[in-house]
Amino acid sequence: xSAAAFDWATALPVVFLVLMGVAMLAYVVLDGYDLxxxxxxxxxxxxQRDTMIASIGPFWDANETWLVLGVGILLIAFPKAHGxxxxxxxxxxxxxxxxLVLRGVAFDFRVKAQDQWKPLWNLAFWAGSGIAAVSxxxxxxxxxxxxxxxxxxxxxxxxxALLLPAAYVLLGACWLVMxxxxxxxxxxxxxxxxxxxxxxxxxxxxxxxxxxxSTTVRDRWFSMPEFIALxxxxxxxxxxxxxxxxxxNSKMALGRLCWVPFVAVVxxxxxxxxxxxxxxxxxxxxxxxxxxxxASATSSLAVIAVGCAVTVPAIVGYTIFSYRVFxxxxxxxxxx
Amino acid sequence: xxxxxxxxxxxxxxxxxxxxxxxQPAKVAAMEGVWETQAGAPLLLFAVxxxxxxxxxxxxxxxxxxxxxxxxxxxxxxxxxxxFKDGHPPVAPVFWAFRIMVGTGVLxxxxxxxxxxxxxxxxxxxxxxxxxxxxxxxLMAFSGWTATVAGWYVTEVGRQPWIVQGxxxxxxxxxAVPGAHIALTLALYLTVYAALLLAYVSVVKHMAEKPVPMxxxxxxxxxxxxxxxx
Numbered sequence: 001x002s003a004a005a006f007d008w009a010t011a012l013p014v015v016f017l018v019l020m021g022v023a024m025l026a027y028v029v030l031d032g033y034d035l036x037x038x039x040x041x042x043x044x045x046x047x048q049r050d051t052m053i054a055s056i057g058p059f060w061d062a063n064e065t066w067l068v069l070g071v072g073i074l075l076i077a078f079p080k081a082h083g084x085x086x087x088x089x090x091x092x093x094x095x096x097x098x099x100l101v102l103r104g105v106a107f108d109f110r111v112k113a114q115d116q117w118k119p120l121w122n123l124a125f126w127a128g129s130g131i132a133a134v135s136x137x138x139x140x141x142x143x144x145x146x147x148x149x150x151x152x153x154x155x156x157x158x159x160x161a162l163l164l165p166a167a168y169v170l171l172g173a174c175w176l177v178m179x180x181x182x183x184x185x186x187x188x189x190x191x192x193x194x195x196x197x198x199x200x201x202x203x204x205x206x207x208x209x210x211x212x213x214s215t216t217v218r219d220r221w222f223s224m225p226e227f228i229a230l231x232x233x234x235x236x237x238x239x240x241x242x243x244x245x246x247x248x249n250s251k252m253a254l255g256r257l258c259w260v261p262f263v264a265v266v267x268x269x270x271x272x273x274x275x276x277x278x279x280x281x282x283x284x285x286x287x288x289x290x291x292x293x294x295a296s297a298t299s300s301l302a303v304i305a306v307g308c309a310v311t312v313p314a315i316v317g318y319t320i321f322s323y324r325v326f327x328x329x330x331x332x333x334x335x336x
Numbered sequence: 337x338x339x340x341x342x343x344x345x346x347x348x349x350x351x352x353x354x355x356x357x358x359x360q361p362a363k364v365a366a367m368e369g370v371w372e373t374q375a376g377a378p379l380l381l382f383a384v385x386x387x388x389x390x391x392x393x394x395x396x397x398x399x400x401x402x403x404x405x406x407x408x409x410x411x412x413x414x415x416x417x418x419x420f421k422d423g424h425p426p427v428a429p430v431f432w433a434f435r436i437m438v439g440t441g442v443l444x445x446x447x448x449x450x451x452x453x454x455x456x457x458x459x460x461x462x463x464x465x466x467x468x469x470x471x472x473x474x475l476m477a478f479s480g481w482t483a484t485v486a487g488w489y490v491t492e493v494g495r496q497p498w499i500v501q502g503x504x505x506x507x508x509x510x511x512a513v514p515g516a517h518i519a520l521t522l523a524l525y526l527t528v529y530a531a532l533l534l535a536y537v538s539v540v541k542h543m544a545e546k547p548v549p550m551x552x553x554x555x556x557x558x559x560x561x562x563x564x565x566x
Contacts, residue, residue, distance in 0.1 A: 087513055105532055109539055114542050
């Protein structure tokens with residue numbers, strides 16, 4: 001047989017990298033909107049709060065399974081990267097988990113506990129969402145610079161730690177525009193407009209800082225034929241951002257097109273992830289560790305692939321199923 | 337249900353114990369508080385293991401009991417912790433956690449069978465049980481967690497100093513995260529979980545005391561027979 005150009009040792013790590021990237025993106029978008037709704041909770045009236053929670057009730061914990069999938073793949077398919085990344089991010093990960101714990105408990109207890117405690121559980125829900133979102137922002141900021149040392153890199157992570165929650169708020173507000181009606185929908189439009197500028201700022205900042213920090217990224221984006229070929233990514237991002245903003249300004253967002261701002265903001269996240277993936281590949285940790293250096297043995301990956309072939313379609317399946325069942329405007333919160 | 341399942345669990349526990357004896361004998365030695373390898377080792381009901389003197393104080397046990405349980409032979413030899421030159425777990429925590437686990441299990445067996453017997457005597461009406469019995473049964477609601485957590489301590493502390501038995505030691509794989517960060521997050525988790533435990537018990541109590549609303553369309557529950565007689 002002739003030497004094949006294709007070999008599993010090269011291909012399998014890339015397959016897992018794509019799967020991990022998709023899982024992480026799905027997590028950021030899906031849990032992003034429900035974290036955003038959590039962050040907006042304190043701005044609504046008590047009745048509106050119940051509606052807001054009801055709008056994310058059927059989805060939120062399934063949304064978090066994507067994080068488990070993403071980090072699970074990081075652990076078993078890229079153990080070296082797992083060690084490096086999670087050691088560097090130990091404190092924010094620990095904090096994020098506290099936030100997610102608080103949120104998860106508050107979700108149930110705010111309706112099940114004695115009435116006088118409900119405001120406290122609402123506060124725990126809001127605070128948990130905030131802690132989780134800020135920690136994730138910090139992690140993203142640290143990760144993008146390849147855990148660079150120095151005060152500038154930490155300042156950058158600090159700024160992203162504030163901008164990612166704002167992006168989640170925009171996602172959450174657009175979710176509410178899609179899922180609710182009446183006064184709450186109008187309120188959600190206002191929230192979305194507030195959160196729009198920070199998202200634009202965040203996208204801009206990441207796009208500027210990554211090429212400055214890493215010559216790898218600079219060469220990739222700003223050499224000549226590539227620059228033209230890549231232009232659709234920033235242009236499409238910009239178009240989606242403008243579309244969302246224009247719709248939020250018009251009455252159309254309240255009617256049949258109420259789903260468009262949400263989809264537009266989701267596509268901004270998707271384009272951002274594509275851009276980031278292009279900047280990073282083949283690195284799992286910027287300029288330090290490539291996907292092949294970080295990967296497990298090919299035979300281990302083959303075993304994991306069998307497991308993923310079962311679990312991933314199951315996760316995708318129930319996700320699609322639950323979004324179909326609970327599509328349309330939200331109804332009363334009816335569990336207690 | 338508990339009356340049926342608990343004996344099954346005890347049977348599973350015995351099989352698990354035999355398996356542990358085969359693969360992690362140091363853990364079993366610590367569980368039983370056996371320091372020196374001996375034939376016909378006693379089943380200690382109470383003792384205060386002393387790691388520095390490498391002996392037990394105030395030991396009270398059933399002669400040959402440990403040998404009987406572990407090897408189903410009263411004269412069988414049980415390896416003591418002193419035999420494990422590569423390291424063995426601290427004896428006292430494993431010894432005590434194991435007694436808490438088994439003790440809770442025995443208590444569960446007593447509570448379920450005793451409860452069943454009392455309930456039968458009262459004509460299967462739970463409301464007729466004496467209040468102290470009801471209070472005791474309510475407390476037993478936490479027995480599952482107590483036994484599980486104690487069992488978890490046995491298995492994790494008992495594994496020390498290995499993380500993968502015989503292959504990898506814990507100190508070889510510990511991450512480079514500074515100790516202060518670990519201490520900080522441990523304190524954080526303990527605080528959060530203590531608060532959540534408090535909230536949880538209070539919410540469970542609240543829910544248990546709250547009357548269950550009848551779903552619409554169902555007939556109201558029939559009044560107890562004794563109520564009609566009075």
